[in-house]
Amino acid sequence: MNGIGQKARQASTLLAQAKRQAKDAALLGGAAELRKNAQSIMAANALDMASAKAKGLSGALLDRLKLDDKRVEAMAKGLEEVADLADPVGETMAEWTRPNGLLIQRVRVPLGVIGIIYESRPNVTADAGGLCLKSGNAAILRGGSESINSSGAIMDCLQAGLRQAGLPQEALQMVPVADRAAVGHMLTMTRYIDVIVPRGGKSLIERVINESRIPLFQHLEGLCHTYVDGMADLEMARRIVLNAKMRRTGICGATETLLIDRAGAATHLAPIIRDLLDAGCEVRGDESVRAVDARVVAAQDEDWNTEYLDAIISARVVDGLDEAIAFINRHGSQHTDSIVTNDAARAEKFLNEVNSAIVLHNASTQFADGGEFGMGAEIGIATGKLHARGPVGVEQLTTYKYRVLGSGQVRPG
Amino acid sequence: MNGIGQKARQASTLLAQAKRQAKDAALLGGAAELRKNAQSIMAANALDMASAKAKGLSGALLDRLKLDDKRVEAMAKGLEEVADLADPVGETMAEWTRPNGLLIQRVRVPLGVIGIIYESRPNVTADAGGLCLKSGNAAILRGGSESINSSGAIMDCLQAGLRQAGLPQEALQMVPVADRAAVGHMLTMTRYIDVIVPRGGKSLIERVINESRIPLFQHLEGLCHTYVDGMADLEMARRIVLNAKMRRTGICGATETLLIDRAGAATHLAPIIRDLLDAGCEVRGDESVRAVDARVVAAQDEDWNTEYLDAIISARVVDGLDEAIAFINRHGSQHTDSIVTNDAARAEKFLNEVNSAIVLHNASTQFADGGEFGMGAEIGIATGKLHARGPVGVEQLTTYKYRVLGSGQVRPG
Numbered sequence: 001m002n003g004i005g006q007k008a009r010q011a012s013t014l015l016a017q018a019k020r021q022a023k024d025a026a027l028l029g030g031a032a033e034l035r036k037n038a039q040s041i042m043a044a045n046a047l048d049m050a051s052a053k054a055k056g057l058s059g060a061l062l063d064r065l066k067l068d069d070k071r072v073e074a075m076a077k078g079l080e081e082v083a084d085l086a087d088p089v090g091e092t093m094a095e096w097t098r099p100n101g102l103l104i105q106r107v108r109v110p111l112g113v114i115g116i117i118y119e120s121r122p123n124v125t126a127d128a129g130g131l132c133l134k135s136g137n138a139a140i141l142r143g144g145s146e147s148i149n150s151s152g153a154i155m156d157c158l159q160a161g162l163r164q165a166g167l168p169q170e171a172l173q174m175v176p177v178a179d180r181a182a183v184g185h186m187l188t189m190t191r192y193i194d195v196i197v198p199r200g201g202k203s204l205i206e207r208v209i210n211e212s213r214i215p216l217f218q219h220l221e222g223l224c225h226t227y228v229d230g231m232a233d234l235e236m237a238r239r240i241v242l243n244a245k246m247r248r249t250g251i252c253g254a255t256e257t258l259l260i261d262r263a264g265a266a267t268h269l270a271p272i273i274r275d276l277l278d279a280g281c282e283v284r285g286d287e288s289v290r291a292v293d294a295r296v297v298a299a300q301d302e303d304w305n306t307e308y309l310d311a312i313i314s315a316r317v318v319d320g321l322d323e324a325i326a327f328i329n330r331h332g333s334q335h336t337d338s339i340v341t342n343d344a345a346r347a348e349k350f351l352n353e354v355n356s357a358i359v360l361h362n363a364s365t366q367f368a369d370g371g372e373f374g375m376g377a378e379i380g381i382a383t384g385k386l387h388a389r390g391p392v393g394v395e396q397l398t399t400y401k402y403r404v405l406g407s408g409q410v411r412p413g
Numbered sequence: 414m415n416g417i418g419q420k421a422r423q424a425s426t427l428l429a430q431a432k433r434q435a436k437d438a439a440l441l442g443g444a445a446e447l448r449k450n451a452q453s454i455m456a457a458n459a460l461d462m463a464s465a466k467a468k469g470l471s472g473a474l475l476d477r478l479k480l481d482d483k484r485v486e487a488m489a490k491g492l493e494e495v496a497d498l499a500d501p502v503g504e505t506m507a508e509w510t511r512p513n514g515l516l517i518q519r520v521r522v523p524l525g526v527i528g529i530i531y532e533s534r535p536n537v538t539a540d541a542g543g544l545c546l547k548s549g550n551a552a553i554l555r556g557g558s559e560s561i562n563s564s565g566a567i568m569d570c571l572q573a574g575l576r577q578a579g580l581p582q583e584a585l586q587m588v589p590v591a592d593r594a595a596v597g598h599m600l601t602m603t604r605y606i607d608v609i610v611p612r613g614g615k616s617l618i619e620r621v622i623n624e625s626r627i628p629l630f631q632h633l634e635g636l637c638h639t640y641v642d643g644m645a646d647l648e649m650a651r652r653i654v655l656n657a658k659m660r661r662t663g664i665c666g667a668t669e670t671l672l673i674d675r676a677g678a679a680t681h682l683a684p685i686i687r688d689l690l691d692a693g694c695e696v697r698g699d700e701s702v703r704a705v706d707a708r709v710v711a712a713q714d715e716d717w718n719t720e721y722l723d724a725i726i727s728a729r730v731v732d733g734l735d736e737a738i739a740f741i742n743r744h745g746s747q748h749t750d751s752i753v754t755n756d757a758a759r760a761e762k763f764l765n766e767v768n769s770a771i772v773l774h775n776a777s778t779q780f781a782d783g784g785e786f787g788m789g790a791e792i793g794i795a796t797g798k799l800h801a802r803g804p805v806g807v808e809q810l811t812t813y814k815y816r817v818l819g820s821g822q823v824r825p826g
Contacts (some may be wrong), residue, residue, distance in 0.1 A: 013742075017765060098787055102776060111798055112768075194798050215628060215799050236821040243823035329426075351816045352430060355525075363515055363819030372824065373815070374511055385524055385607050385812045386628050387800040399798045402786070403764045406776030408649040410656035411785065 001185045004140055005192025007170040008113045012138035015171050016110045020087040022165045027083040027130055030161030031076040034126065037157055038072045044153035045122065052120075052146045065120045065147055075126040075154065078377060082130040085376040088395045089136040103405040108398045110136030112194040115186055116379075117142050117208060119200035122150035128197065129158050129172045131379050135397035140193060142175040142186055144200075152176075187212040197379055197392070202307075217392050219383035221307040222252030223333040224365040227324040227350065228272065229341035230263030236362060237268060237340045242275050243364040244338065250309045252381055253336050253368030257304060258315040259324045262288075265317050276313060286316040304331045321346050325353045332356060334383045336368035357383055357390040414598045417553055418605025420583040421526045425551035428584050429523045433500040435578045440496040440543055443574030444489040447539065450570055451485045457566035458535065465533075465559045478533045478560055488539040488567070491790060495543040498789040501808045502549040516818040521811045523549030525607040528599055529792075530555050530621060532613035535563035541610065542571050542585045544792050548810035553606060555588040555599055557613075565589075600625040610792055610805070630805050632796035634720040635665030636746040637778040640737040640763065641685065642754035643676030649775060650681060650753045655688050656777040657751065663722045665794055666749050666781030670717060671728040672737045675701075678730050689726060699729040717744045734759050738766045745769060747796045749781035770796055770803040 015023075034041065045067040052065055088108050095105040114137045118124040125141055132139035143151040152174060159169040175182050187196065190213050197217045198208040205220050226244045228237045244255035258276075260269050270292045276283055277295045284299040285292075296315075303314040304327075318324045328337050338360035339350040347361040358368050358381075370378025370391030378391040388396035428436075447454065458480040465478055501521050508518040527550045531537040538554055545552035556564040565587060572582040588595050600609065603626050610630050611621040618633050639657045641650045657668035671689075673682050683705045689696055690708045697712040698705075709728075716727040717740075731737045741750050751773035752763040760774040771781050771794075783791025783804030791804040801809035 013766075013768070016768075096787060098785070102780065102785075104786055215797075233821070239821060239823050247824055247826075353426075355426070355429075356814065358815045358817060360817040361819060363817055363822045364824050366824040367515065367817060367819075367822070369824075372511070372515075373517055374509060384628075389812055390815050399802055401769065402771045402803050404771060404773040404776055404780060406774060406780075408646070408652060409776045409780070410652055411660055411777050411779040413660075 001175070001182060001189065002192070004173050004175065005113070005189050008138040008140050008173060009192050011168040011170040012110070012112050014168055015133070015136050015138055016089070016112075018136060018167060022167055023087070023133055023136070024083040026133060026161045026165035026167050027079045028161070029164040030126070030130070030158040031079040033157035033160045034072055034076040034079070034154065037153065038069060041072055041150065041153040041157075042067055044149040047149045048122075048147050057146065061120055061146070065122065065150070067122060067150055071123060075123050078127055079130045082134045082377055082394070085134060085394055087134070088398050093400060100409050101407060102409055105403040105405070106400050107403055108395075109401050111397060111399050113138045113140065113192055114397065115140045115142070115189075115193040115196040115214065117183055117186065117196060117198045117200070117204070119144040119204060120146045122147040122154060124199055125151040125154040125174070126158065127377065128199070128379050129155070131377060131394055131397060133162075133171060135394040137397055138171045140173050140175060140186065142183060183207075184211060187214060190214055199380060215386070217380065217382045217384070217388050217396070219252065219333070219335060219381050221333045222254070222335040222368070222381070223257070223305070223307045223331065224253060224255045224335055224368070225257045225259055225328045225332055225337045226255045226365060227259040227318075227328070227337070227339045228261060228264065228268055229321065229339060229343065229346055230261040231343040231346060232264060232268060232340040233342055234268055234271065238272055238275050240338070240340050240362070240364050241272050242279060244366055245276060245313050246279050246281055246311065247364070247366050249311050251366065253366050254309065255338070255365045256307050256313065257331065258313055259318045259327060260315070261321070261324070262317050262319050269317065273315065280311055282312040284312065284314045288317040289315045307333070321349060325350060329355050335381065336360070336365045338363060338365045357381070414588070414595060414602065415605070417586050417588065418526070418602045421551040421553050421586060422605050424581040424583040425523065425525045427581050428546070428549050428551055429502070429525075431549060431580060435580055436500070436546055436549070437496040439546060439574045439578035439580050440492045441574070442577040443539070443543070443571040444492040446570035446573045447485055447489040447492070447567065450566065451482060454485055454563065454566040454570070455480055457562040460562045461535075461560050470559065474533055474559070478535065478563070480535060480563055484536060488536050491540055492543045495547045495790055495807070498547060498807055500547070501811050506813060513822050514820060515822055518816040518818070519813050520816055521808075522814050524810060524812050526551045526553065526605055527810065528553045528555070528602075528606040528609040528627065530596055530599065530609060530611045530613070530617070532557040532617060533559045535560040535567060537612055538564045538567040538587070539571065540790065541612070541792050542568070544790055544807055544810060546575075546584060548807040550810055551584045553586050553588060553599065555596060596620075597624060600627060603627055612793060628799070630793065630795045630797070630801050630809070632665065632746070632748060632794050634746045635667070635748040635781070635794070636670070636718070636720045636744065637666060637668050637748055637781070638670045638672055638741045638745055638750045639668045639778060640672040640731075640741070640750070640752045641674060641677065641681055642734065642752060642756065642759055643674040644756040644759060645677060645681065645753040646755055647681055647684065651685055651688050653751070653753050653775070653777050654685050655692060657779055658689060658694055658726050659692050659724065660777070660779050662724050664779065666779050667722065668751070668778045669720050669726065670744065671726055672731045672740060673728070674734070674737070675730050675732050682730065686728060693724055695725040697725065697727045701730040702728045720746070734762060738763060742768050748794065749773070749778045751776060751778045770794070
């Protein structure tokens with residue numbers, strides 16, 4: 001593992017100085033290799049699928065693991081899209097001249113070496129690897145044991161792209177051993193890894209949080225709320241709630257808890273709840289919500305703290321905006337929360353006081369996505385407060401240095 | 414300790430929404446209280462000094478602990494200067510409109526609760542507390558046991574300022590117990606503290622790095638280099654090296670190691686080394702440097718990794734720019750490094766490839782300071798790569814959130 005770390009650190013110094021053209025050539029070369037080797041990637045994936053089935057993995061896990069023509073093409077296209085993004089490295093973020101003539105520039109530079117720890121989805125290999133490469137970072141990837149053959153075949157393509165572009169293939173490396181100890185070791189490699197990005201379920205992320213000696217970009221969960229204010233337009237609220245919950249139930253920006261202002265409940269509650277029920281969503285409600293429709297089941301205490309990632313929503317009536325804000329700050333995960341209202345002052349208060357990475361007014365929480373923000377692909381959504389908050393795209397995978405240009409200045413006094 | 418944490422978290426939600434006027438009033442009120450209570454602060458300090466002397470603390474430590482009229486006035490003035498700084502909170506850092514009409518704003522918000530762990534200097538109480546307050550954060554301060562009476566008296570003034578301004582006095586709290594266990598407890602309070610700023614010697618910072626479960630803004634040491642290139646102007650190089658080492662030897666931006674290009678050694682080496690020796694600096698050199706003057710002593714291996722914080726410098730001749738860059742990246746602490754040269758291409762290469770928070774061309778490393786950068790007061794200089802790098806001022810004590818303003822948008826597909 002330390003050998004991998006040393007090679008990554010060395011490669012990172014070359015990557016940091018690499019021109020955009022070389023990095024993009026490596027990304028496009030990797031995409032071409034993925035297409036050219038689609039058959040052998042799928043053959044490697046078949047090995048992983050067979051052993052996963054033999055181990056009795058669940059259908060959902062098998063689906064995440066599975067690669068087909070469409071998914072290989074999506075990876076290749078993803079790399080091409082990342083190549084199209086602006087290169088963040090070298091951008092002058094700010095510059096100013098001091099009275100003594102010193103010119104101070106804050107300039108974007110890569111973070112260095114990024115560790116990616118993920119589970120069964122082999123496509124993370126290409127998606128995360130591509131973002132690290134574009135942002136001038138080396139990466140060490142540690143995928144799940146279930147996907148080791150698939151991820152290895154994908155990594156071969158990425159490394160071929162690096163070589164073709166004249167960049168060190170050690171800029172992207174896969175941890176070859178799939179044992180859990182490798183993860184533990186990675187999390188202590190403070191000399192060789194600058195930041196860890198865990199991608200996976202709650203138990204993986206909790207383990208990484210507990211063990212890591214390296215800073216993390218992570219989100220533990222997306223416990224997102226939609227608050228329908230008494231001053232909400234009913235039709236807009238219906239449309240937004242249904243979309244926020246049901247467009248895709250398995251993504252982190254899906255709404256998990258619906259809060260409805262008591263002041264609007266008489267008109268708004270029933271139609272919104274019935275929309276959800278009619279769309280096949282299970283509604284777990286408080287007493288007021290249950291009174292609306294016999295299909296609503298009683299919410300338990302833990303429902304207000306649960307990320308379902310499924311066609312289930314918890315719903316309750318609250319006494320106005322202040323209670324909604326307090327409830328979200330107490331039960332939410334500081335990910336994404338939305339207010340539906342036609343009252344500008346209430347919206348402003350919600351946006352200011354809800355302490356989440358993303359706060360929306362009159363829009364669906366499902367917009368919590370780097371692509372939807374116009375940032376291109378993302379490596380995840382960070383719910384921590386430091387460095388990167390919200391979608392983590394190529395810009396968030398950089399840091400800065402100060403360049404100070406003088407003409408012989410010395411400091412007086 | 415958890416009680417302090419809960420109160421700080423509560424206060425932080427009020428501070429985050431506080432108007433600039435209220436925060437500045439609290440800072441100015443605190444300054445006035447410091448001046449009004451200067452006598453009782455110095456009386457409290459006399460208790461600390463007596464017990465420190467009884468414990469046999471060193472002269473340098475006693476000097477850091479000591480408060481006099483001038484130092485109390487400096488604290489008061491510092492708070493007034495922080496009040497004068499622009500309020501970073503609420504600033505729209507970027508905004509853009511998506512094709513679907515969503516307006517996305519990245520807006521600066523406070524981090525939340527900041528933990529400050531420091532040693533004997535009681536003035537850190539006011540300096541760090543003021544910066545946290547200005548940036549809308551609550552702070553929990555844990556000073557050294559030697560300064561507990563002094564720091565407590567200063568904190569009383571800051572809290573009086575908060576009360577007078579109608580802000581919760583729990584926005585700034587002092588840990589009342591001075592035992593080491595309190596630090597250990599603080600470092601695990603992930604629910605109540607968002608970031609820890611350690612201020613002190615290497616052993617304190619190493620302990621914090623090892624034990625903290627909370628992200629840190631820290632610098633372990635300032636092992637700064639000045640590289641005198643073969644193309645350097647001799648008079649400029651002499652002026653810069655002497656200032657970089659000797660202006661103040663105890664600050665983190667002081668140069669600790671001098672590298673001289675072999676190509677310029679014949680002309681540049683002797684005068685630069687003699688300047689240092691004549692100014693009373695001990696020079697620890699390699700063979701080439703020792704050949705210049707009999708007063709130069711032989712450098713040992715550990716000299717290349719030592720932050721002296723004293724009138725001592727290590728000096729060696731290197732074979733050109735590449736060796737200088739490699740040496741700095743291997744031995745430095747990624748704090749601040751400078752090149753003196755009249756060759757623009759070499760300067761550019763140095764600025765790009767030296768992997769430090771601050772890189773300078775033709776200027777003294779002693780400019781590594783938030784005030785000199787025009788950022789106002791700083792809470793320290795961060796040598797980590799995440800979030801804050803270089804001087805940590807009020808802006809670096811903030812994070813951001815995304816505000817997304819819609820008109821009923823739902824996400825398609």
